[in-house]
Amino acid sequence: MSDETIELQVPDAPAATSPSPSVPRPRLRVGAIVWGLIVTAVASTSLYVAANPPVRAELADWIGGLTPVSLGLIAILALGAIVLVASLVSVIMRAQLRRGGQPVG
Numbered sequence: 001m002s003d004e005t006i007e008l009q010v011p012d013a014p015a016a017t018s019p020s021p022s023v024p025r026p027r028l029r030v031g032a033i034v035w036g037l038i039v040t041a042v043a044s045t046s047l048y049v050a051a052n053p054p055v056r057a058e059l060a061d062w063i064g065g066l067t068p069v070s071l072g073l074i075a076i077l078a079l080g081a082i083v084l085v086a087s088l089v090s091v092i093m094r095a096q097l098r099r100g101g102q103p104v105g
Contacts, residue, residue, distance in 0.1 A: 030096070031089040038085065 049055050066074075 030092045034085060034089050 049059055
């Protein structure tokens, strides 16, 4: 066995500096947050209904009693809610862009 030692050189860690003023702040992805909250609410409600047999039976009775007209109205209401949320996200995004944020693709 040889008595050679290998010397390792570790570079110095870069100094922690604050970001330069030319670097824009990251933009908050409001659309992702809003849709994430909606998906979370739907998932939580579904889990609640699936875990409680009395609630599940009551929901099944309510769905069984719907007429075609009421189903159509519920579908129109759901579509309107999706359009409303998309519009709100668009308004928030435009406001962010006016403040100087960069669009994120």
